Amino acid sequence: QVQLVQSGAEVKKPGASVNLPCKASGYTFTLYYMHWVRQTPGQGLEWMGMINTRGGTTIFAQNFQDRVTMTRDTSTSTVYMELISLRSEDTAIYYCARENIVGGVLENWGQGTLVTVSS
Amino acid sequence: QSALTQPPSASGSPGQSVTISCTGTSSDVGGYNYVSWFQQYPGQAPKLVISEVTKRPSGVPDRFSGSKSGNTASLTVSGLQAEDEADYYCSSYAGSNNYVFGTGTKVTVL
Secondary structure: OOEEEEOOOEEEOOOOOEEEEEEEEOOOHHHOOEEEEEEOOOOOEEEEEEEOOOOOOEEEOHHHOOOEEEEEEOOOOEEEEEEOOOOHHHOEEEEEEEEOOOOOOEEEEOOOEEEEEOO | OOOEEOOOEEEEOOOOOEEEEEEOOOOOOOOOOOEEEEEEOOOOOOEEEEEOOOEOOOOOOOOEEEEEEOOEEEEEEOOOOHHHOEEEEEEEEOOOOOEEEEOOEEEEEO
């Protein structure tokens, strides 16, 4: 079955960066796009961007374009999301989510990684 | 891209129906039939309950149904059960591989 496994919680200082992995299994990795979505404490969901796992091309939400990078390692079926210049407002749970094969639906989600930004 | 607008809360007694709205624009909800609904329990990841406006993934009870009219999509939960108490979020494709989420609705079963 499809599994997206994310890493454990991280604590970062303001100005630092974080690089979060999302390891996929149970399907052919390069056939599906992967997205990242975050959820700030007590708030809603915010789409950050996506990566084409075959070619590596990325598209980012305007709010994150200057600070986010997404990469993938096809040998380990893992995608990574790096967010730089962290500030307290970036404290959130970060989810990876797999898009369905025909597009338009985020059908499988990782369990999320809590990132806390605090001095 | 602005968040889609949902009511903060909705409620109903067991057995009743509750409908949640999700209002966007012609650039997202109104422009594409790629509206999804997610159910989220505290401390858990979102779970897809409706895709492409009306489709129910395997395993989702048929008490959950979706619809759309113009720039507003809706999720209806019929025959409310205690286990339906959760947060619900809509999302929509917004063109150019962009997505937007709703503000979320907390459903309470009275």
